[in-house]
Amino acid sequence: MKSAFIIGTLLLAIIAGAYALNLENQAGNPAQTQVTLTTSTPLTTSMTTTATSTSQTTTVTATSGAGLTQEEINGLLFMREEEKLARDVYLKLYEMYGLQIFKNIAESEQRHTDAVLSLIEKYNLTDPAINEVGVFRNQELQELYNKLIEQGSRSLADALKVGALIEEKDIIDINKLINETENPDIIRVYTNLVNGSAHHLVAFVSEYEQVTGEPYHPQLLSQQQFEQIISSVTNGPGNGHGYKNGSK
DSSP states (O other): OOHHHHHHHHHHHHHHTTTOOOOOBTTBOOOOOOOOOOTTSOOOOSOOOSGGGHHHHOOOOOSOOTTOOHHHHHHHHHHHHHHHHHHHHHHHHHHHHOOHHHHHHHHHHHHHHHHHHHHHHHTTOOOOOOSSTTOOSSHHHHHHHHHHHHHHTSOHHHHHHHHHHHHHHHHHHHHHHHTTOOOHHHHHHHHHHHHHHHHHHHHHHHHHHHHHSSOOOOSSSOHHHHHHHHHHHHTSTTTOSOSSTTOO
């Protein structure tokens, strides 16, 4: 749907370097690449908290949002809190394990949620985010946060799997939202978010495999989608390296 428009706009946004991400994680700082999902293989997931649930679960509504559809408004409000969820989980996991990757990616997620906030403010919407770590207006995100913290507290390997799970979920949700809008402001920000999530996923996968000595298996994405994303990051422009901290 609108694939020609979307792909063209995304490429222009990436080339222009708008909202360029300065990703500081243990996978290095690879070049930004466009990440989209091939949807021929159905997603298998037990997680139901996605962008489709925003109209029912986000209690803060828009005060204006002139020029935006209700879907676009719902998506922005949801993504503001979902990016905050990623940041908050990583901050807590950093407190537990002191592993630098959690701190670095938490800082990147702060930039992500700030980028969504800039659109919320531009379109005069009411910001749903609560300025407290681990507290969310969206009750499904609140439950998900609690579940992920519990899972991540079991072991370092589980914590790294939580990080990868969050990034897989972000990629799925953001790609869906991109396909629901033709607004160039929203497309530009979402494109950078999904690219950032792809790099974060690669970083967590690399760290997980180094810690456990076992291969990582995708939790929400299909194997085909996972391999597509890994390839888009590790073989992207200016990279040409494997995904284990720059070399396989």
